[in-house]
Amino acid sequence: MYIALVDRTLLTGRSMILVRVNALLLIVAVLTVAGCGSSDSRTTGRTGGGEALSVEAILIRPQPLEDKFYTTGTLMANEEVELRPEVSGRVMGVYFEEGSRVNDGDVLLQMNDRELQAELKRKQLEESLAAQEESRARALHEIRGISQEEYDKVLNTLNLKKAERDVIESQIAKTRIVAPMSGVVGLRYVSEGSFVSPTSIVATMQDIDTLKVEFSVPEKYAGRLASGTRIKVTVGNSAEAIRGVVYAVESKVEQTTRTLKARAVMANPGGSLIPGSFARVEITLQRIDDAIVIPTGAILPELEGERVFVCENGRARSVPVTTGIRTERSIQIVEGLKPNDTLIATGLLQVADGKPVQISKLTN
Numbered sequence: 001m002y003i004a005l006v007d008r009t010l011l012t013g014r015s016m017i018l019v020r021v022n023a024l025l026l027i028v029a030v031l032t033v034a035g036c037g038s039s040d041s042r043t044t045g046r047t048g049g050g051e052a053l054s055v056e057a058i059l060i061r062p063q064p065l066e067d068k069f070y071t072t073g074t075l076m077a078n079e080e081v082e083l084r085p086e087v088s089g090r091v092m093g094v095y096f097e098e099g100s101r102v103n104d105g106d107v108l109l110q111m112n113d114r115e116l117q118a119e120l121k122r123k124q125l126e127e128s129l130a131a132q133e134e135s136r137a138r139a140l141h142e143i144r145g146i147s148q149e150e151y152d153k154v155l156n157t158l159n160l161k162k163a164e165r166d167v168i169e170s171q172i173a174k175t176r177i178v179a180p181m182s183g184v185v186g187l188r189y190v191s192e193g194s195f196v197s198p199t200s201i202v203a204t205m206q207d208i209d210t211l212k213v214e215f216s217v218p219e220k221y222a223g224r225l226a227s228g229t230r231i232k233v234t235v236g237n238s239a240e241a242i243r244g245v246v247y248a249v250e251s252k253v254e255q256t257t258r259t260l261k262a263r264a265v266m267a268n269p270g271g272s273l274i275p276g277s278f279a280r281v282e283i284t285l286q287r288i289d290d291a292i293v294i295p296t297g298a299i300l301p302e303l304e305g306e307r308v309f310v311c312e313n314g315r316a317r318s319v320p321v322t323t324g325i326r327t328e329r330s331i332q333i334v335e336g337l338k339p340n341d342t343l344i345a346t347g348l349l350q351v352a353d354g355k356p357v358q359i360s361k362l363t364n
Helices: 013-049 114-142 148-173
Strands: 053-059 063-083 089-094 107-111 176-178 183-185 203-218 230-235 242-249 259-267 278-291 293-295 300-302 305-312 315-326 330-335 342-344 357-363
Touching: 063 183, 114 148, 203 278, 230 259, 278 315, 342 357
Parallel strands: 053 357
Antiparallel strands: 053 342, 063 203, 063 278, 089 107, 107 176, 183 203, 203 259, 230 242, 230 278, 242 259, 293 330, 300 305, 305 315, 305 342, 315 330
16 A cells, blocks of 8 residues: 555656565465465364264163053042941940951840840740641641641741741841941940931941042043053052052043042051042053153154154264153153164254264263
């Protein structure tokens, strides 16, 4: 620029030639410097793109997988009854202790049955006389001493007395309460001398050797929950889970809650679990022994589906996958991966299809 501002009138012919040569040399020098800088920049860019990305990877191994979900439920006794008298009367004896265990057929309560007992004795005597009369009539009928019609009348009388005795015995049976099963009797609500009626509750009785758990599941599981489904039940602060099996499923979905009710049966070790308790239920819908499972973070969502990156010959390769069962931290791959594939688990935002990668840590 300095040479361009020199007054041309002051320059001689020789000076003019020198100025022009110097200007030409200056331009060549500038172009040379610019060209080197451009060459260095391109060289640096190629070197950076060829560097391998350090990633962590997982070696795919088949493993067991359970498709399960969690819900809540309520413990129930295997069988539960309210002990009530069948007839009205006065209590003559109570033969159980509150909270005690009783056996099937044990007499728990006795009401006043003296009048019925007296009536039973009378019927037994009448039956005995009728039986003797029938025996004599049968002997006469065998030697044709009486007609068939006369013998039939005597026999009918005997049968009538037997029926009357059965009626009295059934009435006497109604004056006592007998344990319908083996189990535990709860609190007692009557005492000796009390007058009770069929509306009076004497006590409750439960069979708690085996318990039931009632729970509800969302409507979407209706087609997958069936009799025989395995569950685990946790009660209270206990960390121990008790295994159970679903034995019945409601035939319809409740419209208000859109849930399906089901019941399962489970053991009650030591009788420690109490009916009515709150229970946490883990339901296993399906078990796969050789599933391919990867961390959820290794999945990349796309508009057309989902994909993962695997490492092959030192380079990343994009693989579309089909997913299945999802858990809190992992997901099943149904299609796209196979055993012994090397799954890239980190650096997913920087990795690209075909880009060199270097595995810094490999997990089995």
